[in-house]
Amino acid sequence: MDGYDGDLIENLGAAKMTIDNNHGVGYISLYELMPGLTAWIYNINFNKDLVIDMRFMEDRPYYFGYNVSGYQLQKFPEEVDYKKIQQGQNFVIISKPNSSSEFVIPKNISYKCCYIIINPKLLNESKVASKLKLVSDLAESFKLKGDSDPYRYFGNIDARIGTYADIVLKNKRTDITGRLITEGAILRMLGSQIEAHAHDSSTHNFKPALTKSKLSRITNIGEYILSNISEKISIDEISLHLRISPKKLQSGIRFLYGYSANEYLTRLRLEHSKELMHSTEMNISEICFAVGYQSKSYFSKIFLDTFGNTPSAYRKSYEDANLLYDISYRSLAEDSLTVKNVDEIINIAREFNPKFKITGSIIFHRNIFFQIIEGPKKEVLTLFKNICNDRRHKDIQVMWRGFKIKREFDEWAMATISDEGELEVVIQGNTKNLELSNVLGKLDRSAMESESLWRKVRNIIKLDANESAA
Ligand SMILES: Cc1cc2nc3c(=O)[nH]c(=O)nc-3n(C[C@H](O)[C@H](O)[C@H](O)COP(=O)(O)O)c2cc1C
Incomplete structure (x- = not known):
């Protein structure tokens, strides 16, 4: 293209x-x-x-x-x-x-x-x-x-x-x-x-046996399983929760995913184990229990059968690849927070982030923070832990975390976008161009929304940087 x-x-x-x-x-x-x-x-x-x-x-x-x-x-x-x-x-x-x-x-x-x-x-x-x-x-x-x-x-x-x-x-x-x-x-x-x-x-005339609304209810099964993932979960419990008969649940899962309900459950446990490997420092035994397996050797065996690698080999392969890690979240500023405090936060970020090869962007708009931090996994996780313990904000909601190949904010220790006029730090863009109220007002904080938001943020910052260089 x-x-x-x-x-x-x-x-x-x-x-x-x-x-x-x-x-x-x-x-x-x-x-x-x-x-x-x-x-x-x-x-x-x-x-x-x-x-x-x-x-x-x-x-x-x-x-x-x-x-x-x-x-x-x-x-x-x-x-x-x-x-x-x-x-x-x-x-x-x-x-x-x-x-x-x-x-x-x-x-x-x-x-x-x-x-x-x-x-x-x-x-x-x-x-x-x-x-x-x-x-x-x-x-x-x-x-x-x-x-x-x-x-x-x-x-x-x-x-x-x-x-x-x-x-x-x-x-x-x-x-x-x-x-x-x-x-x-x-x-x-x-x-x-x-x-x-x-x-x-x-x-030629195939029609799914279930109505669209039942199928869409079945696509929510993942959330329910994930919130109970370390437990034994029976099909009867899931069907009770979704208010769909076990038989219809089985055939709906088969229709949507091509797996039996038990295979789907296994798949979700294994995918979650991968996510824990990506996003935490937990060791393989801890992860095995956290996703609902009692036996590490059984866990390793089905992981190998499914992905063609043992859990440890899988973890080693992407750690060796030195990929970038990225977390984006939104949070609410503490009631007593002043624009001066925001200045302090951004100055600290700009001073410390380069030492840890971290880059990113932060939006401050009507007492809401939106931040993306990207860099080596260990450093990003350490910083994020600090940020989570920081009393200057609350109600932290992670919108996306995971690996990626390229930095989005490669030249910025912490690019800042805000329309709070009293901030002293250098601002890279204006929130007016971002339709922020629209994004922030939505209850459905799906990761795609954040993806398109960050894309706009990056473009605005790049545009601004090019204009000031010209
Ligand atoms: C919304 C928000 C964003 C922050 N972003 C960063 C950042 O990008 N980099 C950073 O070093 N500290 C950031 N901090 C400050 C950290 O929470 C913490 O105070 C800082 O890393 C100093 O850590 P220390 O107190 O353990 O020395 C942020 C704090 C808040 C409330």
């Missing part, structure tokens, strides 16, 4: 490019679920036809796709005419090795599409059973004749695939339960596409 002047946000395994300029408005996001399996999500309206020339190497990846809204055109290089891929149509494209496939996304339409790209060679290098099974399922289902023929399959309009693609597009949550929703929906979408390819007719 060179030349689109978008705003690229990268996190571990995911990237999002937002475009709001003369090329178009919307975003394109990318998830790497595992090496060899990536998903591209388009939710965008282009001002000019976009021509994409997808190059295929010897590996012959599979391109699965589904248009939730809008359509596109496709052709192989040796063809003259384009073929139209309809809204709601299941499609799979595999080109000749070392050749390409051309896609055209027309201008001025609301284009919402999920592509899933599979590289069987990379997947095959994995030792995880589920990935190897995917490779053999694909080989079985497609049985490509001759190594070098291009292959195109335009299937039926398929409501089931559409349900999953819709979940992927609408899910804005980036916490672990949110990630599982996206990952589950991508994998279920893929499974349904392979199945539909194999049995067009039998899946």
Whole structure:
């Protein structure tokens, strides 16, 4: 997407490019679920036809796709005419090795599409059973004749695939339960596409057995489990809590995530264990108990079966990678806090942060702090502990914590944005440009809101810095 002047946000395994300029408005996001399996999500309206020339190497990846809204055109290089891929149509494209496939996304339409790209060679290098099974399922289902023929399959309009693609597009949550929703929906979408390819007719009129409102209630199951994660949790308890019969709960979980309820529970425990490894200094035994396992060897075994690494090897691999850690939160200033105290806080931050390779940004607006701190994990956690114990503010709500590849505020020890006129510290931007009241007033403090907020913050600061340098 060179030349689109978008705003690229990268996190571990995911990237999002937002475009709001003369090329178009919307975003394109990318998830790497595992090496060899990536998903591209388009939710965008282009001002000019976009021509994409997808190059295929010897590996012959599979391109699965589904248009939730809008359509596109496709052709192989040796063809003259384009073929139209309809809204709601299941499609799979595999080109000749070392050749390409051309896609055209027309201008001025609301284009919402999920592509899933599979590289069987990379997947095959994995030792995880589920990935190897995917490779053999694909080989079985497609049985490509001759190594070098291009292959195109335009299937039926398929409501089931559409349900999953819709979940992927609408899910804005980036916490672990949110990630599982996206990952589950991508994998279920893929499974349904392979199945539909194999049995067009039998899946044609598939409808989920549960109503949309029940399905959406089931997507909340993650929060309930997480708040009791160190305990034994039975399916009966969950179904009582969600007011859904155990049978419907089982089939809803199967529909949404492709797992049985017990497998889903295990998956959530394991994802949470990863998060604890990322965000705390707890050792592996402590983490094992904290996520509800009594036996460390059992915990290590299922972690290995699921992710292809033992917990300690997993922890070592990302610690060796020296990734950046980032926490963003909001809090309320103590009633007695004066603008002078805010000046002091920011001066301390600007003095100490560079010593610990910490950068970030803080917003002070109507007695509310919004802060992002980024840097080496240990230093960020130590500082955050200090900040949490600081009596000058209260009601601290973490909006996002986790690893990322790049700093957002690389030149700022603590960039500050405020419209409190009496502050003496140097202000980098004005809150008027941020629609802060809008963001702060919302009760739903989802991480996506904070992501778009920080993106705006960073842009305002960069713009200001460029203007003052000019
Ligand atoms: C909203 C808020 C943000 C803060 N941000 C930082 C910061 O970025 N860096 C920093 O060193 N201290 C920051 N502090 C101050 C710390 O809480 C703490 O006072 C400081 O790190 C000095 O620690 P010490 O008292 O243990 O020496 C902040 C405090 C508040 C209330």
